[in-house]
Amino acid sequence: MSEPHPSRAHRVGDKRTLFERLVELISPGPDSKDELIETLAEAEDRELIEPESRLMLEGVLRMADMTAxxxxxxxxxxxxxxxxxxxxxxxxxxxxxxxxxxxxxxxxxxxxxxxxxxxxxxxxxxxxxxxxxxxxxxxxxxxxxxxxxxxxxxxxxxxxxxxxxxxxxxxxxxxxxxxxxxxxxxGEIEDEFDDDDAPTGIYTLADGSHRVAGDADIEAVNGFFGTELPEQDFDTIGGLIAHELGHVPRRGELAEIAGLRFSVMFTRAGAVRWFKVTRIPAATADH
Incomplete structure (x- = not known):
């Protein structure tokens, strides 16, 4: 018995409408990387690929233009x-x-x-x-x-x-x-410092200090430390510290607010991932 015609076999699994196939024949493919990215977005809209797949493919395309x-x-x-x-x-x-x-x-x-x-x-x-x-x-x-x-x-x-x-x-x-x-x-890769068991993003370390996520809510920080950090203008502790310093915090920088000393532990993509937070001794804080 002869094999089915290749083109016929292809058409059997082709779920596109006749109009979509005609458009594909008439319209040329993407001529630039930007057009290819737009095509991927359209493919996601048509549920041909998952959103996560589109983001990864876009990441691969953009990475090719980036340097160390x-x-x-x-x-x-x-x-x-x-x-x-x-x-x-x-x-x-x-x-x-x-x-x-x-x-x-x-x-x-x-x-x-x-x-x-x-x-x-x-x-x-x-x-x-x-x-x-x-x-x-x-x-x-x-x-x-x-x-x-x-x-x-x-x-x-x-x-x-x-x-x-x-x-x-x-x-x-x-x-x-x-x-x-x-x-x-x-995108973001979870590391050994990520812990789903602490939804507030605040962790107690072995030496008695604390590790606080940069995106931790100021309300949660106030509740944990019993402080009164301003909540009206900022949502996260990272935003408040950046405002106090006058620039995006860099690794190793310190900020002292409301009796707490914030030391930047990790930064990534222009934002603070983790602060190390210690209480300032009362005698020091009074000076």
Missing amino acids: GDVMVAAPRMDLLDIDSPYDELLGVVIDTGHSRFPVYEDHRENIIGILMAKDLLKLQRAPELNLRTLLRPTIFVPESKRLNELLRDFRSNRNHLAIVIDEFGKTAGLITIEDVLEEIV
Whole structure:
């Protein structure tokens, strides 16, 4: 028995109307990336693709035009480790920041000599005789102009998750991780600091301080800490702190309001993800 005609087999599963097929034959396909994005939006409207799929496809298209310099963490906001720091100091930085990888420098911040995995630092606790240098992994350097789609391919092939971004003069401009690249495609990626069990976005840490989400409601913050932060002009604590500082908060910046000290722990996409909040001692607050 002969096989069905290929075109006939295709038509059997084709649910488009005759008019839609004619329009497709007459109308040319998208000639630009913007037109392609519009086509994806139309496909979503016609329920041919899911909204999440459209957003991911748009992310892939836009990522092709973005570079490492567009999404990197700028050098002044990088969390670095000093190779000559004592173990307790290194461990404190790891705990406070919560990263899994850290650039390590010697003498000055520009001289990055390797990448330390947080889990490798624990080996020093069990074997203090180890030399920290032996635990360092090679540093990958990329130019600011490196396109994100190329960088993602490199990350996958060399199994590195972090790269140092350098400017045209060879100086450190910032760092970028594979998570930064992927988030341009899939959006926000939940990390180990995200917890659905605390809907207010306020968490108590082991040292008695607190971790507060940047988008936590001011009403929730006031209720938790017993403060009277103004609620009429701002909805979130991140918005209030940005107003107090006069600019978008940067990692490591401090703000003191209503007896509370807010330290910026994490920022992403121009907004604060997490604050570390401690109460200002009464004697200090009175001065």
